[in-house]
Amino acid sequence: MKKSDIKKMPSYFDRYIDLAEDVPLSESLQISLQELEDAPIEKWRALGEKVYAEGKWTIKDILQHYIDTERVFAYRITAIARGDKQKMLPYDEEAFARNTTANSRTVEDLLEELILVRKGTIAMYKSFDEKMLHQSGNGFNGMQYCPLALGFMLAGHQRWHFRVIQEKYYPLLNC
Incomplete structure (x- = not known):
């Protein structure tokens, strides 16, 4: 099932879902896996504990956030x-x-x-069939979402976050 098969786009998560291609979910998750496997580790390592503003997360914090988010949403x-x-x-990130x-x-x-x-x-x-992918669930604050939408959200x-890293962290490398 593709992103365009999502029957009700969950508010707030739409900002993430919009960044995924309209391909089958399995392909979208494989693409994201490949993006992880191709990650620019040298740049990330060079960033160390640098942050673009006080109180922002380090690259390692962002990676841990990915891990935690994936587990909570799984x-x-x-x-x-x-x-x-x-x-x-709710998830207090x-x-x-x-x-x-x-x-x-x-x-x-x-x-x-990760x-x-x-x-x-x-x-x-x-392990999910089409019915399971469209099953509606109750999020916090009355939000409704389904496994299909949440897969594209992931x-x-x-x-x-890759875009944030590129736009706000890479300039710290002065390269």
Whole structure:
């Protein structure tokens, strides 16, 4: 199923979904996996703990954020696909970011974990049929979304942060 098959675009997440191509979800997730495997590790390593403004995350923090987001949403996606109608709890990404050891890890280690998590997400989606992909679930604040939309959100969320890295972090390298 393609991005254009999403029946109801979830507000807020549309900013990420819009960054994914209108291709089958499996292909979109494979493209995002390839983007991770082709990541410019040397640039990321060179950035070290540099941030473009006070209070912003380091590259390692951003990678940890990807990992955490993918795991949180993998739970939500699975719960919704299985028919769970409970309201999902909000995800406090700032609290997660304050409580990691990301900056004591290497970029390579974080990227390896992220690739493994993405591969797990791809495997999870292979287990869903069309009905599961369109199953509606209850997010926080009355938001409704389905596993199909959230899959494209994950691919686009990665691109969102890659764009931020390119636009705001790479200039710190003076290259």
